[in-house]
Amino acid sequence: MGKREVEVSILMGSKSDLEIVQEAIKILESFEISYEVKVLSAHRTPKDLVNYVEQVVNNGVKVIIAAAGMSAALAGTIAAHTVLPVIGIPIETKNLKGLDSLLSTVQMPKGIPVACMSIGMSGAANAGLFACQILALQKKDLGKKLKKFKEDMAKEIRKIRIG
Amino acid sequence: MGKREVEVSILMGSKSDLEIVQEAIKILESFEISYEVKVLSAHRTPKDLVNYVEQVVNNGVKVIIAAAGMSAALAGTIAAHTVLPVIGIPIETKNLKGLDSLLSTVQMPKGIPVACMSIGMSGAANAGLFACQILALQKKDLGKKLKKFKEDMAKEIRKIRIG
Amino acid sequence: MGKREVEVSILMGSKSDLEIVQEAIKILESFEISYEVKVLSAHRTPKDLVNYVEQVVNNGVKVIIAAAGMSAALAGTIAAHTVLPVIGIPIETKNLKGLDSLLSTVQMPKGIPVACMSIGMSGAANAGLFACQILALQKKDLGKKLKKFKEDMAKEIRKIRIG
Amino acid sequence: MGKREVEVSILMGSKSDLEIVQEAIKILESFEISYEVKVLSAHRTPKDLVNYVEQVVNNGVKVIIAAAGMSAALAGTIAAHTVLPVIGIPIETKNLKGLDSLLSTVQMPKGIPVACMSIGMSGAANAGLFACQILALQKKDLGKKLKKFKEDMAKEIRKIRIG
Amino acid sequence: MGKREVEVSILMGSKSDLEIVQEAIKILESFEISYEVKVLSAHRTPKDLVNYVEQVVNNGVKVIIAAAGMSAALAGTIAAHTVLPVIGIPIETKNLKGLDSLLSTVQMPKGIPVACMSIGMSGAANAGLFACQILALQKKDLGKKLKKFKEDMAKEIRKIRIG
């Protein structure tokens, strides 16, 4: 039996990032996108990371999501080893409040793009959605679901009554 | 005669952003990606912007790149009206050195993702490349060209001799 | 029977902003200014927002107050669609402590002004007061009440005895 | 012969701010709003400033615009002595790039609002426009001119052709 | 009976600042410096503040300490009305973590100095000490006490044993 096809790979630099990353997972599950989640660190498991990234395209992976904090080299290192689209989630930090993670993730030099999302949970959810938006270019049904998701958000807001 | 097919739409908030945006254009041209460029402002031509965004999918557009500075609402406003992937380029600013553009572009709330690149020229070039990486999921040749682009960058670096 | 006249419209991007916005409401009520409060998002209900802003002048609205956080496009988007004075309240954020909301709200490009208040609760109260100051140009009594409010603040401070 | 009626008073903390403030003056002149311009400093001429602010309403002034840099106390000090709407322009600074002026102008405590614009020239132009928006609540013609100004901005953008 | 002589005047912009200011009071009491504490606001009681500052020299006051937060105009406004040395304590703030108070207090324009201390409690204690250092230029005994205070601090540290 062959290996399970996976459309989105979600990597995080530390297991403590999982609470944040869960927001991306929830989105992918709600859109029925196949995914796998791994803890791989640009600094602590650099070779495992490169090995993983180089073979991931063979499993069918089309988009990679990477969450990391502090000097957040994860998304950039992945982007250095693949031409798949890489989405970065800057994880919030205790001291500099995620400013370090944000600048490390977003300020990529010319030639190696990373698609940076907002810091923390909203960024994780948006990473999941952005992955879906990319995949939807090839899957008409997914595009429709994304439009419905937008309409449902609007409906939720319309229901609110104040005063 | 039918309208020209366009894969990437590039919008900027002000004509003065063109010098920066040129880096994205150069990349798209070198990869032979069809594109169109428009000046449309979230603040000064909000209706034109929405009209444009709503019909752009009909021209075949698959990715939208948006460059804006200061309170940079352009990419976010576009993302509010489409489920196409939107890539944001924060334009550098005179006073706050692009920190305002960066935070306005990247700190999107949950539900409406924008793929934020680095501030200024490197971000513009990367926006072009990231658009290609998305399109390459459907175009095998483009993927090969992106790999060659990466190899060429490496070769350029390898040629450098110091001392 | 006709629709209730409303002098000030208060919009917020998310229901979670209501705790902050309450400070503006308290001020408007203490000055007996008619108002209405709505949750409308520049990113999640962009069309509802534009429709609301375009017709709001017909209800007699003279000032719009807009509260939003992160990439806070609400006040700027409203200002793009009206020539009524728009007052922005940057909502505090978990990670960047409201710096993102502040820069997104205040750094408006030339041509589309937003009157930005301080971050969070003090800014919300001041948004209510600033709306009153604008309305007082046409309502002599309101001007007197504002002067009395100032005197009362001073009296409160004068009462304090330390040591 | 009586004193000239003045609708908008423009104050700046130092003569060197005039280049920036000129943007506000240009706007007021284009909308035919009467104004006067003075250099008055919260720190170097505090009594002249208070005397001026206390009598300014007698000349018909309805809105005060205040431009200052560094520890920019001008707008806040004016707001402490009047219930007229006060609009603040944070002047750019050499070292901290206007961040000091911005935070000093915008972070007003509860009870004393200042309507803060963006840093520097765009903020000065917007201060002029925001003053017009306030005055337009009493002057129907001014409201029409403001709408035309918006349309003209949009037309300027529509004229731009790229490539 | 004449009014009590007071060497140091301590002002704060809001009663909520008292917890911080207490650190300055403790220092002054331990050095047996006469002082008085008042709540006076540059924004909410501007005239009381000026009246107080103008007469304070008659009570024998030689140094003024001013504590304020956010757009912290208190120390600067006092310095505008006196040639006595003014010491500023930037009060910590919820959102911008005292960066706003610090920049508003320290970035005084040429001509009107404020001696800015560190943010919050350490700054308040240091304001008390700095006042003593100024007074010690005229009081030999106080200079000796300050030296002893320094030696006692060193002794406290020398007592610490780790491991």
Added chain:
Amino acid sequence: MGKREVEVSILMGSKSDLEIVQEAIKILESFEISYEVKVLSAHRTPKDLVNYVEQVVNNGVKVIIAAAGMSAALAGTIAAHTVLPVIGIPIETKNLKGLDSLLSTVQMPKGIPVACMSIGMSGAANAGLFACQILALQKKDLGKKLKKFKEDMAKEIRKIRIG
């Protein structure tokens, strides 16, 4: 023949700081305050610095002004070795625009106060003025000159005519 009496000692961490420090010198000269200027570095001549600080009181020095940039330890190190009032001037820096110098100078821990002025030239001038304000507590004439200086600043501003 005895050594010249000196009231104010001005130290700077590097000769390149002299252009900025000149503003303090100009002020001291205009008020006829005796001073001396030395280049002494907390990092490069730490022992010379301590030796100098420990004997400086014997020359009659009453106030020490210290200018330094980057990790600006000069003022704090001086304050560690004396109970004379120490005034710090944060020198502007190329990369972080003086934010590093400012935080290093102002954020002194409890027990060792430094009176921090604004960044750069305005701070240097104010350091000179603040030294005069301290000395004026013992020199009545100096107090009068300081008042006249303030009045002259106001007169300069009053002379300005705009438009």
Added chain:
Amino acid sequence: MGKREVEVSILMGSKSDLEIVQEAIKILESFEISYEVKVLSAHRTPKDLVNYVEQVVNNGVKVIIAAAGMSAALAGTIAAHTVLPVIGIPIETKNLKGLDSLLSTVQMPKGIPVACMSIGMSGAANAGLFACQILALQKKDLGKKLKKFKEDMAKEIRKIRIG
């Protein structure tokens, strides 16, 4: 019997820094590196500090680790008095979240290097590791242990299973 040989000296500016510094101690103990820990302040015990630093090389110390917060002059002052490698740990602070400690520690002027680690606990652990990396140049076994430490970190990550 002679004094115990010590390879690494760990200094901190205040006893409250011990919780953070403990991370460095744990690392040194796990690698069986001899060390001593002292509280010595650049500002409160400047002479003790210099005396200690000047003789420390005689005890065999090869690396000095210094932890301090706010205007963190400790590492820089030590570096001024020795040519031993000095490693700085910026301690997190309540108000500016360690940004002050970081800039004070890292922005050393040309000529006096400090090896700055990240803010807080991760920086403290890394200070211990970096000291080991330096010592390992002379101790082959230590180099092997450091490689094993790296492999163990990787193994820990590899054990993690998600979902």
Added chain:
Amino acid sequence: MGKREVEVSILMGSKSDLEIVQEAIKILESFEISYEVKVLSAHRTPKDLVNYVEQVVNNGVKVIIAAAGMSAALAGTIAAHTVLPVIGIPIETKNLKGLDSLLSTVQMPKGIPVACMSIGMSGAANAGLFACQILALQKKDLGKKLKKFKEDMAKEIRKIRIG
């Protein structure tokens, strides 16, 4: 003939960093330390970088210096692949003035230390000096030269006469 022995390896992410890195080279040359300089990028030549780092110890390299800007992953990536001491130089950047490079270089997670120097030229010179300080633990002569370098710096300062 065997390969030349090299004590220090200097890497930079882009040839444009050479002007800054030159300061490190000058220092190493003045101390007669053998070195080699290479352009290798964590993002554009990731495999060359890893290959280089893994074999560099065989050439006798004892310290690696890495200079990079923006999302500066170079030093951290090197540190991930070696237990040699890695010194990072954050290169100044056009928009965020090196704050991005600094935070990316210094905020390393627990387990993978990088010794971060100050931004730009002073940091590059200090990287060279810090490498020498490490090497001096094994080379007595080098220690003496470093002490002489310090004395020479002090002498240079002592020669300066002002006024």
